[in-house]
Amino acid sequence: MQKPTYLTSVEKIEELNDEQITEMKKVTDVYPFRANDYYLGLINWNDPHDPIKRIILPDFEELDEWGDLDASQEHIYTVAPGMEHKYKDTALLLVSKVCGSFCRFCFRKRLFSTENKEVVNDVTLGVEYIRKHKEITNVLLTGGDSLILSTEKLGDIVRQLREIDHVGIIRFGSKMVAFNPYRIINDPDLPDMVKKYSTPKKRIYIMAHFNHPRELTDEAIRGLNILRDAGAVICNQTPMIRGVNDSVEVMTELFRKLSFIGIPPYYVFQCRPTKGNHTYAVPAENGYEIFKKSIDSVSGLAKRARFVMSHATGKIEYVGLDEKKIYMKYHRAADPRRYDLFMAFNRNPDAYWLDDYVDPDSLV
Numbered sequence: 001m002q003k004p005t006y007l008t009s010v011e012k013i014e015e016l017n018d019e020q021i022t023e024m025k026k027v028t029d030v031y032p033f034r035a036n037d038y039y040l041g042l043i044n045w046n047d048p049h050d051p052i053k054r055i056i057l058p059d060f061e062e063l064d065e066w067g068d069l070d071a072s073q074e075h076i077y078t079v080a081p082g083m084e085h086k087y088k089d090t091a092l093l094l095v096s097k098v099c100g101s102f103c104r105f106c107f108r109k110r111l112f113s114t115e116n117k118e119v120v121n122d123v124t125l126g127v128e129y130i131r132k133h134k135e136i137t138n139v140l141l142t143g144g145d146s147l148i149l150s151t152e153k154l155g156d157i158v159r160q161l162r163e164i165d166h167v168g169i170i171r172f173g174s175k176m177v178a179f180n181p182y183r184i185i186n187d188p189d190l191p192d193m194v195k196k197y198s199t200p201k202k203r204i205y206i207m208a209h210f211n212h213p214r215e216l217t218d219e220a221i222r223g224l225n226i227l228r229d230a231g232a233v234i235c236n237q238t239p240m241i242r243g244v245n246d247s248v249e250v251m252t253e254l255f256r257k258l259s260f261i262g263i264p265p266y267y268v269f270q271c272r273p274t275k276g277n278h279t280y281a282v283p284a285e286n287g288y289e290i291f292k293k294s295i296d297s298v299s300g301l302a303k304r305a306r307f308v309m310s311h312a313t314g315k316i317e318y319v320g321l322d323e324k325k326i327y328m329k330y331h332r333a334a335d336p337r338r339y340d341l342f343m344a345f346n347r348n349p350d351a352y353w354l355d356d357y358v359d360p361d362s363l364v
Helices: 018-028 051-056 124-132 151-162 189-197 218-229 248-260 284-296
Strands: 078-080 083-087 090-094 138-142 169-174 204-208 233-240 265-270 306-311 314-321 325-333 342-346
Touching: 078 124, 083 124, 090 124, 124 151, 138 151, 151 169, 151 189, 189 218, 218 233, 233 248, 233 284, 248 265, 248 284, 265 284, 284 306, 284 314, 284 325, 306 325
Parallel strands: 090 138, 138 169, 169 204, 204 233, 233 265, 265 306
Antiparallel strands: 078 083, 083 090, 306 314, 314 325, 325 342
16 A cells, blocks of 8 residues: 545445444534545454544544533634644644544544634744744644645745744644554655754654554554654654553553654643543543553653643643542643642542642632
């Protein structure tokens, strides 16, 4: 396979029967579907609980009204079209509203609505904002998926950012290496672009998204090595997803395989309470216990992940649990007064989010 074929209708998946298609179409009428034959080929169709199937195929339970389309209230940090500035030194540019495939548990599914105007084709105003704010040293290109863009368009954005002296890190948020490694394998211009702009003193980082060890195929590892050989630094982040990686065995294997190929596990995210995500979310305390036991099962080089919640007020790290309390601290905070704020709450096995423990406005 040299160029995977994309599908935007579940009717074209030969392995599904009519009943399954009818049920899934009720979901895709609300939340879009997109996949390709490479990624669908990773599914064991004889396993009703296959984790890859869980990642990519619509589930009727997505129609549960639980959650908010903008669970982390990203819109309040929008400072220019397609541009968010939540943390002092970090800016986020939404450069695409398309992904290689659509994760069913996506926390930005609002972007895929035709009415959504958060993503813009022209990042000029965002780049100008970054240029004027010298405290910004780190820029994340995301969406959607930054690597879904043509190398020419992506390279033009990177060129503009590299012309700003105070920008030290440019990050690509991308699951393309998992969804379609041929995007990297078949495009010699991409590593050339990375090599040009990932300099010894100012690196390009690839924030990869491998959710399950089965995604680390030979083709994916080849794609990762191409990017790394071009000078990119690669880390991995994943949400904890029910039915995909919410077990000590699977998360341990993922951490190990990533460390074996030289990819540091970076963040494990609490699944955001985004509309449609209830079926994929794991209660916070259960999630932390799985994470901690997984971390305890691997060597030091695989222990670098942190279990965090991307809350509207900041990135909150889970740091401990005992019989009566759960402990958290602000790893990053939109309000500087909250930096390193340590919090202890009475345990709540039904909690998914900070708001299930406390009114965030009460934290100063």
